[in-house]
Amino acid sequence: MLLIHCPYCDETLPEAEFAYAGEAHVARPLDPSSTSDEEWRDFLFIRSNVKGDHFERWRHAHGCGRFFNAVRDTVSDRFLTTYKAGAPRPDLTALKDAAE
């Protein structure tokens, strides 16, 4: 089982308390009526599906209930960091240096 650090509870907890919630930093267009069909399709359905370090959302469903963001290596399942929703995307090279 994965151990995930919840940035709101500030505890490292078993995966069973959490729910995966898709890719992070997918911003809804501010004015949907002015976007083209292709842009709207990309927002709704097109995801990066990276092999490697993936920015993704999780929800502490059986806990504080908050959504937060995480950086996980999709190959090794290793979490590089987790951070609160709304926080800027962390610098990946600095994270990898810190993890080494």
Added chain:
Amino acid sequence: MTVLPTNFVPEPLATSAAATVTLLAPTARFSLRVWPEDRARLSAALTLELPVTIGQRARGTAPDGTEALCVGPDEWILVAPDGAGPAIEAACGDAYCDAPHSLVALPDREVSVRIEGPKAAELLTLGCPRDLDALIAGQGRRTVFDGVSVILWRDAAQEFRLDVWRSFAPHVLALLETGCRELALD
């Protein structure tokens, strides 16, 4: 299957050398949500200091020793003796204009069981994947028990209270009763 509040009679459910599982009498329960800037006003209304850290508890002097558990950054569970509900509603209602908040009464939503005995913590590991040693006596958490969201209160080293949603209670209680028997075998 409909599970009614009247299905639950406060009584010992299972007793063994390992642990005792007791169904507790109904209590007044509330979910309180309030923004951080209005927390102090609500704390004054409830005569207790709403804890800021998730998992911390606080007990008030009046009305009737309300207990508050912080379960989220802006969310608290209030538990008070049965019958104290109207007093809490009135106290928070008076503060509503100064400090807008959401206070939802959930007396029938959950049932509580007390789990105590020399292997109480081990019994809970049947369904709870969390490291229970990290849950210090006098604290509480919302966590998961065999797929069900529960509120777990640790009152002493080997004394727990578990609040389970009523519709999930037959499943959780049956698991606790089985575990209680099994742990006494070795």
